Amino acid sequence: MLADKIFRNGVIVTVDPHQPRAEAIAVRDGHILAVGSWDSLSPLQGSSTEIIDLKGNTLLPGFVEAHAHPLMSGIAWGDPVIDIRAVHTPTYEAAIAKMKRRADKAKPGEILWFLGLDPQLHIGMREPSVQELDDISATNPIVVQTSNTHAGYLNTAALAAFGIDENYVPPMGGQVQRDATGALWKFEELAIWNISLQFFDTCDDTRNKKVMTEWLNMFARAGYTASSEIFVAPHQTPYFERVLRGQEQPIRVFGYEHEAPDLKMSVSPNNGDDLWNIRGLKIQADGSVLVGNVWVSRPYLNTKMTRTNMGLPENNVGHMNYTHDELLRMMSSYAVDGWQIAVHAHGDLTIDAVLNVFEEVLAAFPQAAKPFRLEHCGIMRPDQIERAVRLGVSCSFFLPYIYYWGDALHDNLLGPERAARFTPSGEALRKGMRVSHHCDSPMTWPNAVLCLYLATTRKSSSGRVLGPDQRMTIDEAICAITLDAAYQLRMEEKIGSLAAGKYADFVILDGNILTRDPDDLLNAKILGTYLGGRSVWSEL
Known part of the structure; x- marks a missing residue:
């Protein structure tokens, strides 16, 4: 049986304890046909076999x-949701200003959903009150959701738009808090998620x-x-x-x-x-x-x-x-x-x-x-x-x-x-x-x-090491994903390592990932991704 594709001339990390490294890997009909040395796999090459030269780069099992x-991420972040994360709007006041600019352009009755409020990263952060959100718009429903998605703040118009009144009981697993005036205001866990599902269900199916x-x-x-x-x-x-x-x-x-x-x-x-x-x-x-x-x-x-x-x-x-x-x-x-x-x-x-x-x-x-x-x-x-x-x-x-x-x-x-x-x-x-x-x-x-x-360095974005004793080797870190x-x-039994019979799901990274300095791992580039032997992303 001849191979459709053979990958060779690179660093092949199999994550298979029986054969951790290989020189070549052969693919047929979306599955791995064989893994081993080039000498053992070269007889699988036929006139129509595609030989993929890894050029010294690293081939791994596709990341899991x-x-x-992934599906809810698209729905949660796609337009018309407005991104107010601190990476774009570093201060709380800048986030409020962005909300006001968007509210000024809103159509009558349009729901304005802002995602990304961050109590840890927004400078000058405070929790937005119902009044503050009502001041942004008294007529358009406004929801401001935290970057972790676990909490959201609603203005008066949003409470009405989602059918929430004084008799509201949060769903099992959800919580709601009232502000100083006693008004329903901050929704957590399943309370905010149920509201978000109502909002997303109103979005265009094509979107x-x-x-x-x-x-x-x-x-x-x-x-x-x-x-x-x-x-x-x-x-x-x-x-x-x-x-x-x-x-x-x-x-x-x-x-x-x-x-x-x-x-x-x-x-x-x-x-x-x-x-x-x-x-x-x-x-x-x-x-x-x-x-x-x-x-x-x-x-x-x-x-x-x-x-x-x-x-x-x-x-x-x-x-x-x-x-x-x-x-x-x-x-x-x-x-x-x-x-x-x-x-x-x-x-x-x-x-x-x-x-x-x-x-x-x-x-x-x-x-x-x-x-x-x-x-x-x-x-x-x-x-x-x-x-x-x-x-x-x-x-x-x-x-x-x-x-x-x-x-x-x-x-x-x-x-x-x-x-x-x-x-x-x-x-x-x-x-x-x-x-x-x-x-x-x-x-x-x-x-x-x-x-x-992070698995190999435990470093925050500032370079601070948090728990050096929690570090892993690069092989252990690869196995974890x-x-x-x-x-x-x-x-x-079907994915996660490179062994005969498994799906030909691969990722190719530049250079030798095994010898790369851990501090340089953030610079590693994804050069190609294969699903069932089919290229779904490539920069080779």
Whole structure:
């Protein structure tokens, strides 16, 4: 059997423990035909075989993002959403001025959705009051959502537009706060997300498909060949499937439907194929460290950032979104049908509570799909890592937190000790856990190279090292965004490493990634991405 393509003359890192390095790799019909030396693979060359000269560059398994939202990222960031992130508008006053300029051009009744308010990065930040937003526009509905998407502020017109009155009860798992006048004002977790889904459902279908496709291609350009879509409202599942089936996909997408306490999954287990598939259930057990609504055993620091920018009470310890019984009921209702469970948990007390429920559910429903997953795991203690390993629970760690908000964690939110252990993936790996690293778009953009840099350096954007003992080797860092991420998506038999029979999903990086100085990893370039042997992105 002859090969369609043979890649050679470069650094081939297989992430296969039986054959870590290779000289060549042969592809046929979208799968890997053989991996080995050039001498052993050259007989597979025929007259129509394409020989791809790597020119000394590195070929790896395609990157796998175990925790992301590529489809929702497109919807969340595409026009008409207005970007007010600090990278563009560094001060709070500049963000307000941008809102005013946009409101001045708004059509009557047009909903104005601003995304990117950042209590940690916007200089002069304060929480926008209902009155301040009403002053921007008394007639146009205004929603201002934080950059982490976990909170949003509404003006009076927005409350009316979304049917929210004094009798409003937030959905299970959501919270709402009132301002000093008693008016409904700040919506968190499922409260703001349900409002956002109402808004996105009003957007033009052509627009939604366009922006989703743009983001899928953005992932491919970043070297990803597979990603989760780890927040799928049940009504979105058929819609997302229609969008994906209507195009030649640049990446594989594996969905996790979000908790809907009164609904069952909209599909059955093991549905779909290896391009689009609903994998399991996602539960939001707590919130964002950057909002202050994660449940911690030691309070947040009392600083201007926590008290004024974030509006937290003194000695804030946050909270969980669900009780033990509510978590147990939700997980059990899905695990009994063989679903995988993934739970967002940042605070250490939340992690304790989730592990308690995991232990009960795993014992009661051995048919549930494994591994059960913990998502983000910002403030995770050593004993919790050991317990998770005993239970067979795997963690996906949100490393870019360190780069973008590491200095805020160190100086203003948690203090040096907890900042040094934030997202402790190196320790988890050494204790025997199969870990992954993710960028969690739409919060940060897909950037596997940044994950490699952070795993090996633990440096914030200012160059401050947070937890040098949490560093990994480059081989370990690569495994965390390839094979072990595929394991968390229950796809390790088909993707994540380069072995005969697996899909020919590859990424090509410039130079030798193995010998590159870790501090220079941010300069590594993606030269090509292949999905099933098909080039979906190339700068070669």
